[in-house]
Amino acid sequence: MTTFKATAQASPNIALIKYWGNRDQELRLPANPSLSMNLAGLTTTTTVEFDPALKQDVLILGGSEIKGKGLERVSRFLDQVRRQTSEVLKTSEVSHLFARVESRNNFPSGAGLASSASGFAALAVAASAAAGLDLNEAELSRLARLGSGSACRSVPGGFVEWTLGSDDRSSYAYSIASADHWDLRDIVALIDVEHKAVGSTEGHAVAATSPLQAARVATAPERLAQARSALLARDFAALADVVELDSLMMHAVMITSAPVLMYWQPSTIAVMQAVRQWRLNGLAACTTIDAGPNVHVICTAAAADEVALRLRVIPGVRRVLTAGVGGPAQLIPDTHLRSIAGVKSAGYNLDTHH
């Protein structure tokens, strides 16, 4: 009995120019182009095995079997892979097989780091390889996008741009600079949540209910061009201004949506206000915030230690996590898997205080 198996790794990414809202909800065609950096050391490792013995798809996350909506989302994604297999490889039997998906993050769950980006990037690479598809980077990025929009940005390495595109084929991400272009850091301030978090699942779907979304979308390409130039020129001051503005533009849309999406907590503001002041006083650091209370402080390597030290004493900052610029999603040869499993919680720097 033949089986088809592969393992891949991918990192989450932090958007410097945000993706918020879709033109096409089903195909996850974004309302605006976006720009991100992969986060080194944080990884999702995913093994996919298409197996004639299975009667349905199986999903195991962090050692626990997942059913219900989580499994359905992965199954729908695997359907895309099975469909491509039947179209491209006429003789393939994978198109009729179910798969076992085993996935593990080396970063703590509940840390507020979106794992859907690294998750679907790793799944796209592993599932397509297991199925015998030979996809190039752009094709893998498009495939990952179908699972989770921002996952398409975790396929290429380093600093990544997700082009708007006009349809499914043309909307994918590509690297505009490799990880070693600029040693930026993302120092994540993990924030205590005092109140029940607003659900974020439907966020993209409600973006268009804000009277401000159209203006945000219309001006995003200009901010992206500014961020790209600043990034390529390694001009931190220019990058900082546009990164903060773009994050605030997204939250401006969120807080004026129906329902209102107010992800900020008191300490979120404390960190934003503090970092703004630090930058006025010469520290090369700026903030960007995703759909949650945590604050990502983007800074130069020279400023990283100082930023981490200062963040730790801000009340309500639960932990501080540091990541550099990460590489692309990639296949892991079977022989490497044992050693990777052994270092699964040593790949990043996680400090805890009070």
Added chain:
Amino acid sequence: MTTFKATAQASPNIALIKYWGNRDQELRLPANPSLSMNLAGLTTTTTVEFDPALKQDVLILGGSEIKGKGLERVSRFLDQVRRQTSEVLKTSEVSHLFARVESRNNFPSGAGLASSASGFAALAVAASAAAGLDLNEAELSRLARLGSGSACRSVPGGFVEWTLGSDDRSSYAYSIASADHWDLRDIVALIDVEHKAVGSTEGHAVAATSPLQAARVATAPERLAQARSALLARDFAALADVVELDSLMMHAVMITSAPVLMYWQPSTIAVMQAVRQWRLNGLAACTTIDAGPNVHVICTAAAADEVALRLRVIPGVRRVLTAGVGGPAQLIPDTHLRSIAGVKSAGYNLDTHH
């Protein structure tokens, strides 16, 4: 030697639909119409005396003589009164006289309550009466607007709408419901400021630098219509939604302006998140925030005590101040002045904690 003297009182107002940005900066013609309620018990009392013995205008605020920019602003305002006097009253000698302006607030300075609205409303009423002008409410409102935009809303009583207008003559405020129409309360949570506040003086001037201002302005009339309907129908749930949305729309513009105007402090978010939760649990309260960290909690009379109790235990809330719906700006007969001076700090309810 003849002198011309009058005294007037006015209350500050809290905008339920915000004024932010001008079409004409000089004439303070607003970018959008707005809606407010006057705050009962909080008053500015201002005496104006045009006096042939004076060699220049004199301004005394809370017992201290003010020079420089504060005096210049009041002098420019008095120039408007002098000009109207010379146009309307051909025989007037006031047009050539300087004035002594003495003004006093019965609410603490530094409480973060904008006193320019009550200040210029009281000044408009007192100065025009002292000069012998017989202005109606709309004319007084227009005059007050020239001193401070939102001051035009402190001239009429109760719930007040500032119509957009097309020019100086047509942009003024009028009452849409008297103070006894609905016993709403404004429970002001005064917030500790951890960092130096962003200057707000230039706020209106930079509103247009936000890519979101045009969309806010374009949709403001619709929100105003919703708020007006809810107010006239005494429908608190409908009012709450649009009041919170409109405040968030203004702050969305502020946080995306150049320079960024981030007035919120950690406790500002704590109060906003708390009140949102209380409302979900049935308490008739909602929040609105001006150009500062304090949170105005608008609520029904029935909810007021509970709101004040709960606000006092939120960390970072320095004081809680309660106001009802206030009346119009008005002239004070000379014989009443002595008794008013005696109660100048007893007209509102100010609670302090930790």
